[in-house]
Amino acid sequence: MKKRTSILSLAFTSLLAAALIAGCGTGNQPQAGAGQEQPAGQEQAAGQEGQAGEKKTLIMATSADYKPYEYHDLTSGKDEIVGFDIDIANYIAKELGYEIQITDMDFGGLVPALQTNRADFVMAGMTPTPDRQKNVDFSDIYYEAKNTIVSKKDSNLTKPEQLAGKKIAVQLGSIQEEAAKELEKTVQGLQVTSLNKLGEIVEEVKTGRVDAAIIEDTVAKGFVASNPTLQFTTIESNETNGSAIAFPKGSPHVEKFNEVIKKMQENGEMDKLIQKWFAQ
The missing domain is CATH 3.40.190.10 (Periplasmic binding protein-like II)
Incomplete structure (x- = not known):
């Protein structure tokens, strides 16, 4: 009798589990919300919308001690990274349908961050020198300095x-x-x-x-x-020490970023940002 009760209990448990599984379709799976980082290895192609029109996130690495390119601003009562590069990155992201997550680190760690896929791109007033070009890809130059x-x-x-x-x-x-x-x-x-x-x-x-x-x-x-x-x-x-955006080798984002940089240079947006950050 005890053995029979165990068998009936097991059968009931199996039926209950099957019912629960049947009620769980793929449509109820949690999705990354707008502005959240996609899981590793599941990045979507540049310029494509995520599920249900959600935006994707790109990780931008920088060294936020390079005013006016990028620096920590505390005037609003909170620590916010702002600057010339940040405005350009935000403009490009909006044009291409991305959200940006900024990671602050030492300048010497920026190229390694790209090489180890810890960042999708770097903006830090970086010059595309021959040595750097061996390790990462660069966009067109967007600003020149001495x-x-x-x-x-x-x-x-x-x-x-x-x-x-x-x-x-x-x-x-x-x-x-x-x-x-x-x-x-x-x-x-x-x-x-x-x-x-x-x-x-x-x-x-x-x-x-x-x-x-x-x-x-x-x-x-x-x-x-x-x-x-x-x-x-x-x-x-x-x-000329020109600044460009750095990407991991073979990044699919370079061409699209270049298109927006060219657009900014032609429509006057780049000049507006140069005046905003450098003509002070």
Whole structure:
């Protein structure tokens, strides 16, 4: 009798489970909501709408210490990353039907983030140098700038040759670091220190722990404006340090991003953003 009861109980349980399974169709499966990251390996093609018209999310990696390109703004009472690159990224995302999730990290970690698929693209005032092009793909250049020497006003350090025997600071992994290493070959006794954050670099100059720094002109302008004891001088060069968007090798997004960049340059939107962030 005890054995029969167990058999009846098992049969009832099986019927109940079958009924529950029959009532669960694929239409009741949870879906990623608008603005949420798609599961790994399930990314949708650029420009296509997600299910039920939902937008997709792209991960944008940046180094938010590069005002006015990207930086932390606390004026609204909350920590928000804003800047020239952020506005461009948001414009492109809107045109292509994406949401963007911004990840802040050290500049030196940006290219590795693309190589390990931890980011869909990078915007950080990055120049498409030959070395970087070996590891990632780039969009067309969207803005051009020059390098400067940032130093104390009484230092008389305004030209590369005056840096002989001096210690300078640059951002790790930046085009300015590459420029400094080139200067080491021709400027006798030049010592180069590479640091992660531009704020640290400027502080090193202010305290005299380094004699000068090499920083992009538009960024140097902002730091000097808020630090009146400093000055910056443009380093004359025939080479252009242009900023472009970086992608993992073989990314399907490059062509579509280029189309929007071209559109922004033709319809005046890029000029508006340049005036907004650099003509201050």
